[in-house]
Amino acid sequence: MKKISDLFLELEKYLYFLAMAVLLFFVFMATVCRYCHLPWPYWSEELSRVLMVWLALLGGGSLVRTGEHFTVDAVLSYMPRRGQQIMLLAVWLIVELFGAVITYFGIVNCIKVSGMGQLSPALQIPMWMLYAVVPLTGISICIQSIPYYFPFVTGKRRYESETDTEKEKMQEGGGET
Numbered sequence: 001m002k003k004i005s006d007l008f009l010e011l012e013k014y015l016y017f018l019a020m021a022v023l024l025f026f027v028f029m030a031t032v033c034r035y036c037h038l039p040w041p042y043w044s045e046e047l048s049r050v051l052m053v054w055l056a057l058l059g060g061g062s063l064v065r066t067g068e069h070f071t072v073d074a075v076l077s078y079m080p081r082r083g084q085q086i087m088l089l090a091v092w093l094i095v096e097l098f099g100a101v102i103t104y105f106g107i108v109n110c111i112k113v114s115g116m117g118q119l120s121p122a123l124q125i126p127m128w129m130l131y132a133v134v135p136l137t138g139i140s141i142c143i144q145s146i147p148y149y150f151p152f153v154t155g156k157r158r159y160e161s162e163t164d165t166e167k168e169k170m171q172e173g174g175g176e177t
Helices: 001-035 044-066 081-116 126-129 133-154 162-173
Strands: none
Touching: 001 044, 001 133, 044 126, 044 133, 081 126, 081 162
C-alpha cells in the first residue's frame, strides 16, 4: 500500500510543479502587461483562479501524507499507550471516511453539472472539469492516509510521516543542516 501512496505522492508533486509554473507565468505576464499597457488574454485571470483552487485542494492530500496538517494532541498525550493507539486509529478512519464522502459527493456533483452543460465564463471549458478537483482531493486523502492506519490493522508498528522521520534525523545530527 505504501508503494501506491508513494507513487501517488510523486505524481502529485509533478502536477503541483506544473500548475505552479503555469500560474506564476500567467500572473507575472498579466501584471507586466497591465503596467506596460499591453494586451493580454482576458481568460488568464480565470485560469489563475482555477489553478489556485486546484493547488490548495490537491495539496490537502499531500499534507495528510507528510503529517503537516494542524493537529491538537493535548488529550492524546495524556492517554495511555493503548488508548493513544485506539484514538489514532479512530482519527485515521475518520479521515479516510471524510475522503470517501467528498469523493462520492464530488463525483455526484460533477455528473450533475455535466448534465447541465455549463461552461466557464472566460475559459469556455465544461464546469464539471473545474469541479473535478473535489473528488480528486477525496481520492488523494484516501490514498495518502492509508499508510497511517494500515499498520494498526495489520498489527505492525505505527507508520511515521516523512516529517517525523526528518525531525528525528535532525535531532540525531545535532540541529539543522
